[in-house]
Amino acid sequence: MHYFRLSVLCALTVTTTPLDSAATPFPPNWNDMHTKHRWNTIPGKWESIGQPPVGTTIDLRIALRPHREHALTDTIHEVSNPKHPKYGSYLSKEQVAKLVAPHPYTLGLVETWLRHHGISSFNVSTSHGGNWLTVTGVPVSTANELLGASYQLYRYAGTNETILRTVGYALPAALHVHVQTVAPTTYFGLPLTPRKRARGHRGRAAAALSTRDVPVTPALLRSLYNSVTYQPVAMQQNMIGVAGFHGEYAGDEDLEEFMRLFRSDAKDPNFLVIDINNSGYNPQYPGSEANLDMQYTQGMAWPTPHVFYSIGGLAEEFIPDSFQPVNGNEPFLGWLEAIIGLEDVPQTIVASYGGDEQTFPPEYAKSVCELFGQLGARGVSILFASGDGGVGYGECKKNDGSDVVEFQPIFPATCPWVTSVGGTTKRPEVAAPLSSGGFSNVFKRPDYQTDAVLGFFQQLGNQHSGLYNASSRGFPDVSAQALGFVIILNDDIEYMAGTSCSAPVVAGIISLLNDYQLSQNRPVLGFLNPWLYGIASQGFNDITSGSNPGCGTDGFSAVPGWDPVTGFGTPDFQRLLERLPIPIPAPTPTN
Structure with a gap:
């Protein structure tokens, strides 16, 4: 019996691309914050246990809207519909990336916003054709300013599990049409630790x-x-x-x-x-x-x-x-x-x-x-x-x-x-x-x-x-x-x-x-x-x-x-x- 193994880490599929190369627009008012999502109360059985230790950092994922909103949908219908002349003309990885890429203006605007808060472009990587950004090592204090948030440590009742979340976050008004979502922010999911299955006979059922x-x-x-x-x-x-x-x-x-x-x-x-x-x-x-x-x-x-x-x-x-x-x-x-x-x-x-x-x-x-x-x-x-x-x-x-x-x-x-x-x-x-x-x-x-x-x-x-x-x-x-x-x-x-x-x-x-x-x-x-x-x-x-x-x-x-x-x-x-x-x-x- 033979099987073959290849290891892939998600990080290896993310290409680091400085955003400085995108056209930088005139900076808007970054203090004009509008709510993106907020809970009225702390969700479920969660309780706040206070601020995280000084120096705590967080990695943020930012989903950007594509430049051509319907390009991917239109293309899928063309190449997948047997009645269409383009049926079966499937795209390469690079061609799909171009379809879903955000507008250079979006990239430039987001880069300017991040730089305004002291975040270097070398901490930003792109994936999925450039419409997802990963911002690594952001100090929690900076994340709070960036997102109009109040990150705290939360614990689920009856457990010792804690997560870093905020009950609400906002974005500058100028970014709402460019940014789909930011994570992790307001979604409180307690990790369920996977249990390894013990090897041995399990009986006939x-x-x-x-x-x-x-x-x-x-x-x-x-x-x-x-x-x-x-x-x-x-x-x-x-x-x-x-x-x-x-x-x-x-x-x-x-x-x-x-x-x-x-x-x-x-x-x-x-x-x-x-x-x-x-x-x-x-x-x-x-x-x-x-x-x-x-x-x-x-x-x-x-x-x-x-x-x-x-x-x-x-x-x-x-x-x-x-x-x-x-x-x-x-x-x-x-x-x-x-x-x-x-x-x-x-x-x-x-x-x-x-x-x-x-x-x-x-x-x-x-x-x-x-x-x-x-x-x-x-x-x-x-x-x-x-x-x-x-x-x-x-x-x-x-x-x-x-x-x-x-x-x-x-x-x-x-x-x-x-x-x-x-x-x-x-x-x-x-x-x-x-x-x-x-x-x-x-x-x-x-x-x-x-x-x-x-x-x-x-x-x-x-x-x-x-x-x-x-x-x-x-x-x-x-x-x-x-x-x-x-x-x-x-x-x-x-x-x-x-x-x-x-x-x-x-x-x-x-x-x-x-x-x-x-x-x-x-x-x-x-x-x-x-x-x-x-x-x-x-x-x-x-x-x-x-x-x-x-x-x-x-x-x-x-x-x-x-x-x-x-x-x-x-x-x-x-x-x-x-x-x-x-x-x-x-x-x-x-x-």
């Missing part, structure tokens, strides 16, 4: 399955989704990426045993490891989630090469809610910072993670979503599990202090630039009750899904009126089996359930379709949704029964066509193969 159920394996899935006869041929060009967070490491020995038992034709399965943010990757401590994702993408798409992103840390910004009072969200921003800095990125990337959308500050969620869009413009298909809470866990109360009950969508599954995967069960298939789905409270409905969503609303009527946002992005987009998955963990059999099972299965199918496209010298599928909501929608097995209860309701029901439980349904590889897009030939020049 056969009781998790009914005696009437057939355990799910790659053989069953490949037969169910009609991909048994396809043999990948473009292994030198195609690759799948699997994301792992929270100390979840994919085990190479477990993968070898899994493939021996359930994909016996596979020889020497392996994967590249990229360590991001000092994750501490150690295959001697495999995790069930990471093993599930790696074993089933390999089980579906072997021998397509795989890369495992082992990502350390927690979400950079967080808002607690009643179900999730402490920060257990994933550091999507840090992960994407590293990925976008790479020249070569896998054509398919899958992640079985996410959290209540309301626990991600809206500006943070939008910034992360835009980065997924950048990958889409480069020809990458991003798939996320839709979540396992139906329409919402627990009391489903809004975390804005109003205690209003509403369905709780899951981010990043709600991002319009990713493909969200829900869950099914049984044969013939029905919706799995755990399958999260619904409608975003942050992202507007994208044009590509208007007809499908309106078709669902015609069947829904007034049911659940007021519990969801009818004008926003609906999810999931597609689905796959989600219960009774057999995995190998520490040389033992375990059973898994959730859309964490569904997402890698669909990712494997998409990777096989990309393999075929490459074998025909066609562009890979890239951002999937315009194709899925178009000609590919008839390439899925429509799921018309079952629902996703939650929040004290029966949730939404699976119906003919698209629905916010199973999307368009489960994939049929051969039917999708027949519906693969062929780029429109360029017109022949005439004399």
Whole structure:
């Protein structure tokens, strides 16, 4: 068994660029401060324990607005829409960076503001095409002046954990149209320390399955989704990426045993490891989630090469809610910072993670979503599990202090630039009750899904009126089996359930379709949704029964066509193969 390892630190993907090179505008009144965000009281169970020690510094991240606001969105639609002449003309890393770059005036203005407060340009680095700045080693006293803030140390009740935050911050009036957000500032997220999984036997969980159920394996899935006869041929060009967070490491020995038992034709399965943010990757401590994702993408798409992103840390910004009072969200921003800095990125990337959308500050969620869009413009298909809470866990109360009950969508599954995967069960298939789905409270409905969503609303009527946002992005987009998955963990059999099972299965199918496209010298599928909501929608097995209860309701029901439980349904590889897009030939020049 062989695996290969490469270490990447986010800091290495950030290029230091002095801002003095940008045009410096005439300085405005830096004392004309207008509030950007402020809490009326200290959030939740936090308490102030006073000022930080003299000499304490803080690293600030500043998100700048792009010069051309709609350039990235327009480009994604062009290169991802099979009906557009530019379909498949994906951009390079450098071309995307130019699309999202802030105006030189913005850079010059921000540099002047920082310099006014004594911050050297050598303490400022840029990333994501220059629309994120990282300002390192800022004295807290300077940060207070810079942001009209009052940074203090806060402690969460009943713990010894402290964080440096402010209950409010402001920006000079001249910067409000140029700066999206500054972090860390007003979001109080208590770090949830990841626990390493002890190595050793964990017992067989056969009781998790009914005696009437057939355990799910790659053989069953490949037969169910009609991909048994396809043999990948473009292994030198195609690759799948699997994301792992929270100390979840994919085990190479477990993968070898899994493939021996359930994909016996596979020889020497392996994967590249990229360590991001000092994750501490150690295959001697495999995790069930990471093993599930790696074993089933390999089980579906072997021998397509795989890369495992082992990502350390927690979400950079967080808002607690009643179900999730402490920060257990994933550091999507840090992960994407590293990925976008790479020249070569896998054509398919899958992640079985996410959290209540309301626990991600809206500006943070939008910034992360835009980065997924950048990958889409480069020809990458991003798939996320839709979540396992139906329409919402627990009391489903809004975390804005109003205690209003509403369905709780899951981010990043709600991002319009990713493909969200829900869950099914049984044969013939029905919706799995755990399958999260619904409608975003942050992202507007994208044009590509208007007809499908309106078709669902015609069947829904007034049911659940007021519990969801009818004008926003609906999810999931597609689905796959989600219960009774057999995995190998520490040389033992375990059973898994959730859309964490569904997402890698669909990712494997998409990777096989990309393999075929490459074998025909066609562009890979890239951002999937315009194709899925178009000609590919008839390439899925429509799921018309079952629902996703939650929040004290029966949730939404699976119906003919698209629905916010199973999307368009489960994939049929051969039917999708027949519906693969062929780029429109360029017109022949005439004399």
